[in-house]
Amino acid sequence: MKLLQRTYNKASQAGLRKLSSFLQKYAKKQPIHSGSCWRRYVSELNMKIFLIFTESEILISKKHYEKWEDIQDKYSDYSASLGPWPIKEVVDYLEFDYPKLSPSADEQLANLVNGNVDTLKLSFSDSIAT
Incomplete structure (x- = not known):
């Protein structure tokens, strides 16, 4: 019976462990006076991100757009956009398609989520984005 209890407890805490890991990684970057990091990050787990491709750069944005035409109107050299996607999906996509x-990708998304701006330009280790 004890073995069954231990297995049940592990399974029931899996989601909490993932959230705890996320908090440990990003809470260090927050000033002490920023409020409850638990409340702050739980809401950010549901945040949706847009990827915006222009002729000259790739942007990530936490600003909500109703339709892609709204993004096109904002950027004169607009090429395409993806989203809104959950943060994890954006990180996975960027890590696979843009290894440089x-x-x-994880750090740049964290900067966007934790920052005061709605949109950030992605940066690369060299001038080639592929």
């Missing part, structure tokens, strides 16, 4: 991101 520097800092990493």
Whole structure:
């Protein structure tokens, strides 16, 4: 019976462990006076991100757009956009398609989520984005 209880407890805490890992990674970057990091990051887990491709750069944005035409109207050299996607999907996509991101996709998304701006330009380790 004890073995069954241990297995049940592990399974029931899996989601909590993932959230805890996320918090440990990003909470260090927050000032002490920024409020409850638990409340702050739980809401950000549901945040949706847009990838915006222009002729000269790739942007990530946490700003909500109703339709892609709204993004096209904002950027005169607009090429395409993807999203809105959950943060994890954006990180996975960027890590696979753009391995030369520097800092990493994860860090750049964290900067967007934690920052005061709605949109950030992705940076790469060299001038070639592929």
